[in-house]
Amino acid sequence: FNSIPDDDGVVRRVPLLLQTKGEIYPSLAMEALRVAQGASSYTVKMAGASGETSYGGASTGITHLRNGHFEIPTDKYGNFLMYYTDTDAANDRYISAWQVLDDNFDASLVEGHILFLGTSAPGLKDLRATPMDPSLPGVEVHAQALEQVLAEQYLVRPDWMDGAEVVMMLAFGIILIVVMAQLTAIWGAVFMLVVQAGAIYFSLHMFRTHGYLIDPISPGIAILLLYLTESLRRYISSEQERKQVRSAFGQYMSPVLVEQLAKDPNKLKLGGEMKELSVLFCDIRGFTTISEQFNAQELTAFINRFLTPMTNVILERKGTIDKYMGDCIMAFWNAPLDDEEHARNASEAALGMFAELRELNAERKMRAGEEGREYLPVNIGIGINTGEICVGNMGSEQRFDYSVLGDDVNLASRLEGQSKTYGVDIVIGENTRCQLENMALLELDLIRVKGKTSAVTIYALMGDESLYEKPAFQELVDLWKKTLKAYRTKEWDGARNFINLCRTQVAKLEGVELETLFRLYEARIAAYKITPPPEDWDGVFIATSK
Numbered sequence: 001f002n003s004i005p006d007d008d009g010v011v012r013r014v015p016l017l018l019q020t021k022g023e024i025y026p027s028l029a030m031e032a033l034r035v036a037q038g039a040s041s042y043t044v045k046m047a048g049a050s051g052e053t054s055y056g057g058a059s060t061g062i063t064h065l066r067n068g069h070f071e072i073p074t075d076k077y078g079n080f081l082m083y084y085t086d087t088d089a090a091n092d093r094y095i096s097a098w099q100v101l102d103d104n105f106d107a108s109l110v111e112g113h114i115l116f117l118g119t120s121a122p123g124l125k126d127l128r129a130t131p132m133d134p135s136l137p138g139v140e141v142h143a144q145a146l147e148q149v150l151a152e153q154y155l156v157r158p159d160w161m162d163g164a165e166v167v168m169m170l171a172f173g174i175i176l177i178v179v180m181a182q183l184t185a186i187w188g189a190v191f192m193l194v195v196q197a198g199a200i201y202f203s204l205h206m207f208r209t210h211g212y213l214i215d216p217i218s219p220g221i222a223i224l225l226l227y228l229t230e231s232l233r234r235y236i237s238s239e240q241e242r243k244q245v246r247s248a249f250g251q252y253m254s255p256v257l258v259e260q261l262a263k264d265p266n267k268l269k270l271g272g273e274m275k276e277l278s279v280l281f282c283d284i285r286g287f288t289t290i291s292e293q294f295n296a297q298e299l300t301a302f303i304n305r306f307l308t309p310m311t312n313v314i315l316e317r318k319g320t321i322d323k324y325m326g327d328c329i330m331a332f333w334n335a336p337l338d339d340e341e342h343a344r345n346a347s348e349a350a351l352g353m354f355a356e357l358r359e360l361n362a363e364r365k366m367r368a369g370e371e372g373r374e375y376l377p378v379n380i381g382i383g384i385n386t387g388e389i390c391v392g393n394m395g396s397e398q399r400f401d402y403s404v405l406g407d408d409v410n411l412a413s414r415l416e417g418q419s420k421t422y423g424v425d426i427v428i429g430e431n432t433r434c435q436l437e438n439m440a441l442l443e444l445d446l447i448r449v450k451g452k453t454s455a456v457t458i459y460a461l462m463g464d465e466s467l468y469e470k471p472a473f474q475e476l477v478d479l480w481k482k483t484l485k486a487y488r489t490k491e492w493d494g495a496r497n498f499i500n501l502c503r504t505q506v507a508k509l510e511g512v513e514l515e516t517l518f519r520l521y522e523a524r525i526a527a528y529k530i531t532p533p534p535e536d537w538d539g540v541f542i543a544t545s546k
Helices: 028-037 087-091 097-101 138-151 161-182 185-210 217-249 255-263 287-291 296-316 342-371 407-422 471-488 492-506 515-530
Strands: 013-015 017-020 023-026 042-047 061-067 070-073 079-081 273-285 320-325 328-333 379-395 400-405 426-428 440-448 456-463
Touching (some): 013 138, 028 061, 028 138, 161 185, 185 217, 273 287, 273 407, 287 296, 296 320, 296 328, 296 342, 320 400, 328 342, 342 379, 342 426, 342 456, 379 407, 407 426, 407 440, 407 456, 407 515, 440 471, 471 492
Parallel strands (some): 379 426
Antiparallel strands (some): 013 079, 017 023, 273 328, 273 379, 320 328, 379 400, 426 456, 440 456
């Protein structure tokens, strides 16, 4: 009987036995081999590993066919896997009919050989497509099958191979999922390609050395589909996470920082952590008096007009808005994204907020004149402090915010309150001052704020580098240091003289106002001259108001 091609028309295997009308018939090659050996029968070996239904309806699969002295491996359907030789080499074994009919034909060429008689003429329609030749005579398929058996050179695909490939596919799939969870998409793709290349290499190696037929394509496609599915799942999950980040922080951070955080949400630690942060509080002074000028709608418009530019300044300098509390703004730096210059950025934001305030007051003054009402300038105070602070999601199960908590946060709030007491715009703590270079700073006092047991040194942030570099400001700083030294050593008259020298120096600096500070110390000196502080007084002033 003829060989049976695969679905693509290529003959890769030939049946050694064929069942038809209840009878089993051997192939041409098998019958020729049986006759040549003088064997009387065939023996079929089966196993249940394949789980396939074979001859007789039994749920089993064929593994070998014994023909005389030869035990020939087959697939589970009894097919013999062909291992074709090169076409040119096979042509050397052809003997044409005209040579046999020639009286001078050498009979020794065929003695002791098994001969197959066939045709290679296209018109007789016995040409077969094989992996080695698209038009191989059908008789040669039988001849090469027999030649393989005689040489015992087999292609083997055991009946358990399908199950082994499934197990390998599952194992590699699990490994791929685990590895992809630890790698980026690009490195995950590299790992997947390495696995694919390894599977192909292993398949080729087993084919060349042992004749094993291991399918690298089907598991490879399965792993590729798994990789694409996992990549799609991760992409969707990542986009959802980015959307959540944008939704959660879009109102509190600048768009640039939000996008940085969205690209790498791992930078966000929502569970809470201790981290060095700089915290800023800003509040309108005399807000009650200003609010009496407006009705509800006008007051809302005024607050929005005030908070918008202040917020923009904070966001432009990498700050995170914590919350709005009426006319108060609370912000912090160095979370959720790291900011090595958090203290400086917070300080520059504070200076920028006063620049915006001047524009706002100029606008309000013009409108007040147009509307014929009293103009009340808006004044603000700012407090900044730096320290180890707890940051993360805080609130209830129903509602929570990304916020900060700790003593250093409370101190920043207290410093904002002290700005009015000392008559300066911005008050910063010692930790913040230590991280600022080339900025105009002036020590204010050594105080114990309300709610704190230890004293802290506080400073006024007067301006940026342009003010710091002025010789007149540097001379003011030196005079004020001498003032504080005299004050803390109870040299009252000397301290008062230095204050007067500082007044003269301030007059040389445009835009610097420290009269409230000078009068504060003059009042203290006058009081201490009447009621001196204790002998062990260390210069600490105890603040009784927030």
